[in-house]
Amino acid sequence: METDCLFCRIVAGDIPATVVRETERTLAFRDIGPKAPVHVLVIPKEHYVDVATLGAGDPALAGEVLATAAVVAEDEGLLGDGFRLMFNTGAYGGQEVFHVHAHLLGGAPLGPMLA
Numbered sequence: 001m002e003t004d005c006l007f008c009r010i011v012a013g014d015i016p017a018t019v020v021r022e023t024e025r026t027l028a029f030r031d032i033g034p035k036a037p038v039h040v041l042v043i044p045k046e047h048y049v050d051v052a053t054l055g056a057g058d059p060a061l062a063g064e065v066l067a068t069a070a071v072v073a074e075d076e077g078l079l080g081d082g083f084r085l086m087f088n089t090g091a092y093g094g095q096e097v098f099h100v101h102a103h104l105l106g107g108a109p110l111g112p113m114l115a
């Protein structure tokens with residue numbers, strides 16, 4: 001737990017969030033500023049800065065994040081029409097919160113990735 005990390009504070013329950021799924025080591029909650037009809041953030045409860053450090057440090061946990069995202073995608077009815085799952089990473093990737101999170105986006109056509 002990093003006390004100055006927004007998402008660690010959500011994991012700790014210090015900051016409210018609309019949680020859609022929780023497992024022993026992951027949490028999925030709705031983005032506060034949704035960019036699509038469905039916009040859920042999926043995180044490991046343990047603090048890793050970005051997907052590179054998570055993937056290198058605990059690949060099994062990275063897999064658990066993907067598995068949680070897949071269940072949420074099904075629960076949100078996204079499997080038929082499809083969805084986008086992405087990790088913004090670092091300055092060029094547009095990352096603003098430095099606790100790794102997957103954006104799960106869907107519910108409408110999202111257009112080309114880099115439009």
Ligand code: 5GP
Pocket residue numbers: 006015017018029030031032033034087088094095096097098
């Ligand atoms: P990033 O740019 O780091 O990939 O994305 C950070 C995301 O976190 C943004 O989509 C932003 O809307 C979301 N966010 C920022 N603060 C909060 C918050 O307090 N609660 C929730 N649920 N989402 C947040």
Ligand code: ZN
Pocket residue numbers: 002005006007008009046047048098099
């Ligand atoms: Zn954190």
